[in-house]
Amino acid sequence: MAENILQWLEQAGGLYDAEAIGIKDYSDVGMGWGAVALKDLEEDTALFTIPDKILLSACNSGLRNLVAEEDWDVLEENGGWASLMLSMMWEEAQGEASRWSGYIKALPNTFQTPMFWTDEQIQELKGTDIVDKIGRQSAEDTYNQKIKPILQKYPDVFKRNASLSVQPFSLEHFHIQGSRILSRSFSVPSSRAGRKKNGRQEAGAGDTSMQTDGDVSMHTDEGEKTLDLGDQTLETVNDENEDEPEEEEDEEDDEDAEEEVMVPVADMLNAAYERDNARLFHEDDCLKMVTTKAIAKGDQIFNTYGSPSNSYLLRKYGHVDVYPLPEETLSKLPEELRIWPNGNEGDEVEITGEVVLDAAVQVWAAGSKTAEEQEKYKAELGERVDWWLEAGEEDTFVLTYPPDEIPEAVIGFARLLIDQEAWEKARDKDKVPKPKIEQTATGVKVIEVLLESIKLRRTQYPQSLSDDLAALSSQDKDSQDLYNHMARVVRTGEARVLAVDETILMEQKSELEKKLATGGGKRKAESAPNQKGKKPKTRLKVA
Numbered sequence: 001m002a003e004n005i006l007q008w009l010e011q012a013g014g015l016y017d018a019e020a021i022g023i024k025d026y027s028d029v030g031m032g033w034g035a036v037a038l039k040d041l042e043e044d045t046a047l048f049t050i051p052d053k054i055l056l057s058a059c060n061s062g063l064r065n066l067v068a069e070e071d072w073d074v075l076e077e078n079g080g081w082a083s084l085m086l087s088m089m090w091e092e093a094q095g096e097a098s099r100w101s102g103y104i105k106a107l108p109n110t111f112q113t114p115m116f117w118t119d120e121q122i123q124e125l126k127g128t129d130i131v132d133k134i135g136r137q138s139a140e141d142t143y144n145q146k147i148k149p150i151l152q153k154y155p156d157v158f159k160r161n162a163s164l165s166v167q168p169f170s171l172e173h174f175h176i177q178g179s180r181i182l183s184r185s186f187s188v189p190s191s192r193a194g195r196k197k198n199g200r201q202e203a204g205a206g207d208t209s210m211q212t213d214g215d216v217s218m219h220t221d222e223g224e225k226t227l228d229l230g231d232q233t234l235e236t237v238n239d240e241n242e243d244e245p246e247e248e249e250d251e252e253d254d255e256d257a258e259e260e261v262m263v264p265v266a267d268m269l270n271a272a273y274e275r276d277n278a279r280l281f282h283e284d285d286c287l288k289m290v291t292t293k294a295i296a297k298g299d300q301i302f303n304t305y306g307s308p309s310n311s312y313l314l315r316k317y318g319h320v321d322v323y324p325l326p327e328e329t330l331s332k333l334p335e336e337l338r339i340w341p342n343g344n345e346g347d348e349v350e351i352t353g354e355v356v357l358d359a360a361v362q363v364w365a366a367g368s369k370t371a372e373e374q375e376k377y378k379a380e381l382g383e384r385v386d387w388w389l390e391a392g393e394e395d396t397f398v399l400t401y402p403p404d405e406i407p408e409a410v411i412g413f414a415r416l417l418i419d420q421e422a423w424e425k426a427r428d429k430d431k432v433p434k435p436k437i438e439q440t441a442t443g444v445k446v447i448e449v450l451l452e453s454i455k456l457r458r459t460q461y462p463q464s465l466s467d468d469l470a471a472l473s474s475q476d477k478d479s480q481d482l483y484n485h486m487a488r489v490v491r492t493g494e495a496r497v498l499a500v501d502e503t504i505l506m507e508q509k510s511e512l513e514k515k516l517a518t519g520g521g522k523r524k525a526e527s528a529p530n531q532k533g534k535k536p537k538t539r540l541k542v543a
């Protein structure tokens, strides 16, 4: 049905240039449907416009006026994901009577995101940043605790439509709506989505008074807090912000608050690294897709999803984006990890505070302490960890490829754990340690903690990186199981970021050691045990 989406747009009140853009099946290259240039297009060519009133949002849907305010408010908690999900379910149940029926028919019912993988397939993602974020259970909790009570309270509103092949109000369909939103929604100012301040909005009457300039991108990492369905809605049950009404009120008062909406037709565009040639722009009362580069007849029209990591792409969109890595990045990899020269420059890997804590214990133990001594020391460090968390600091650190630096926060945390003086200073001044690696023996220890953290993080992958790389470089992608291939790409991406950052840290460590050995750098007296609260007296300068 996707091929009819442009005609639907016109019937619904939008516009498109029938000579410029068509909808094409790109399944042969694994992208599903996409948009194609039907003739040579110059930069700045308008392709289609979508009036605000046909954005599929919680406020524009007819459902909003059929549910009492107090029930609606529950759905709107924590960013309003549940209200958008239920509105989409309800609109789908209306069949042809829905203003969006032609659009809904073009939406996918199957996804390659891990949300729909079997347990066995998910095993392939063990160790990656994705596993804890799939959120199937928390989505189910949201359905049971928020959606189901409303379905039961309004049986006449949420009636089954016998003419539909799907059961629009089932848990399974809730997951499908969630994945549709996750992979296709856009973030727009709330007023644009039909939301009126302090009042209910008549169904279908989008507020068109807003005037904004600038482009609208598919979700990106920026503003993850408001954008990421997987992390927001699906964890509403135990969301720690739930008890913070003041913050919610502030958000409601914020005229610039954004919300997720479905933007028909704009969500037909695929994306790939550095291939974007069109963007969605704000106009007075509509959104307009405009080319940002010249596009040759027959070429695909691409938007951007913000070039995120493959783990993010797989989790939200169900695909990975792989291309030749630049020489500069490859050169930082050990020789044996270069045999597959492809990857994704946006790749990243998370290291938890727990891993850094274990690493600090290992470095402290230096191979000469018993397991009990290590346990005891780890328990002692608990005070520092609590202090760090109470100071509102991060408990997870994200490593990336250069030129991005090792995150400052992880350096500060490592210092807090391994550098007695830094800890005492932090505690006394109530200020986290500066994220710098001092040119001292303690600085070497901080680097060692970071290196040990990388080593420990690596042990979380059951598979070997060299096996993965060998499989990726020797096998034709088409001959591999797609899920296996995508999991392998994600594992490899994360593990290679670890390897690159490890190389950089090892270089820094050996430079610093050389400096210290030749009399450069600073030498610092070790604080004696039980010296808590007192400043160390000596700081030896090396001549």
Ligand SMILES: C[S@@+](CC[C@H](N)C(=O)[O-])C[C@H]1O[C@@H](n2cnc3c(N)ncnc32)[C@H](O)[C@@H]1O
Pocket (backbone or CB within 6 Å): 002, 029, 030, 031, 032, 033, 034, 108, 183, 184, 267, 268, 269, 270, 271, 272, 316, 317, 318, 319, 320, 321
């Ligand atoms: C916004 S929709 C684009 C339209 C979609 N292809 C369709 O068939 O409806 C995003 C989805 O398109 C697919 N997609 C987009 N870019 C892709 C790419 N570079 N490689 C593979 N699939 C891609 C993914 O399934 C993703 O979840």
